[in-house]
Amino acid sequence: MSRKGFAVLALVVALLPLALTNNYTYEVAIVVGLNAIVCVGLNLLIGYAGQISLGHAGFFGLGAYGSAILAARYGWPPFAALASAVAGVSFIAWVIGKPVLRLKGHYLAMATLGLGIIVAVVLATEDQITGGPDGMAVPPLGVASFVLQGEKLWYWIVGAVLLATVWLALNIIDSPHGRAWRALHGSEVAAGAIGIDPARHKLTAFVLSAASAALAGALTAHYSGFITPAKASFLHSIELVTMVVFGGMASTFGAVVGAAILTTLPQLLTALKEYEMVTLGAVMMLTMIFMPQGLVPTLEKALAAARRKPE
């Protein structure tokens, strides 16, 4: 299943440019890819390890600003800035995750929510370094005079990073670590009884999901050339969680599909003018009422049932 799914995803990424006719559609596709990178990582934490985070836009923002500040203010080579930002955010997640992941359920939701809000406030107020609410300009990615710019080139960069992220996620899900996460999600007490340390495995899922958010954040910053604290806001955190839940928890392709639909749908619905948000809300409500497990797992089950029937 997962190998076939990966081939399909690779094919979609390879063939999609045939349908992309102008810079605007390329831009939407790139944003889909960047959101999907975050969601695939966040799904490891929410869908597999069963831990909620309402603050992942904070890690996205830290990755974006970390890379932007190192490159713009300190003159680091952009690739070094990006790598250091992702490593730095992973370290921060590791330090914060230790105490925060002792909490469960609603308490964990509140703590991660607070975490995200703190990051957003700091980014908006430290205007000496971050440019404050107005945001800051970010130098493009590149080495010396060779600069990565233009929608088409970025489409392939983001597509490649997305495929790499999905490949790594599929590997770890189908490994002892992935089973340990699912075991924790299924029954923490039983996981302990077979030697799985809950604190350790929650932390690895948390750090990996923060790293993928930071990577997507840093790529976003260098791609768009400009970054504002809105990217680290509570609203963006909620959007990310919604994409994961909408596409289907504990389904890597669900996370990709969720990111794709919830990124493109608002663009398509702009034709409805003032009814845009109402329609978006209605689509989401109806999906969750009739497909509480999310889009992809529900369709997978329906497909499997349809295949069994004829025999």
Add this chain to the structure above:
Amino acid sequence: MLLRAENLSKRFGGVAAVQAVELAVESGTVHSIIGPNGAGKTTLLNLLCGIYEPDAGKIVFGEEDVTGYPPHEFASAGIGRTFQNLQIFFNMSVLENVMAGGWLHEACGLAAALLRPPGLARAERRARTEAGELLTFVGLERWAGSPSDGLPYGALKRLEIARALAARPKLLLLDEPAAGLNPTETREIDQLIRRIAERGITVVLVEHNMKLVMEVSQRVLVLDHGRKLAEGEPAAVSQDPQVIEAYLGVEAC
């Protein structure tokens, strides 16, 4: 002695669930814990696998003082358990439940898990085979690929045992493995416990079904109101007037 519990006590508010209980489990035996409802059997079992920390007393496993260890370190020391109120990973298939049970022996680095080098792929195939063998051992081989939430109750009980065995414990704590089973299924559990003991795994069995207890165990500990009432061979214990009064007599009525 494989397991020694000395002067073990646990209180919940005003209730003394387990009071100064001594337990010595000899390697290679089936040691049962019986007693009326609320006697403290499950509390004792939870103390013996680290889910509860004792208020007093200590637990020595082999040569190691394991008192105060978190549950996963009890498991890595070699103590496995099953649960009376099933704790199946319903988000995984039957085979994956058993494979998860092998975590202690399959643990790999995070980098290896992400990149899946050929060594890990081989280890995964081996883990899959071993999990399949354990499913055959408990008689669930035909369910291997099924999602675990589709299994009947009796099968889930055996799945718990297969998962616990995957961790290769030296000591297996079974919490009422026959509760809710019909006589045929209970006989199958009886057979299964014997075969587990034949593998050289020491068993501590908490059970209500007296027939099962009398048949499979070499020693029996009787608890009442959190205290040790009697201990000895099954035949001797079942003749003990105190035991008959507290437990067997009531049940016979």
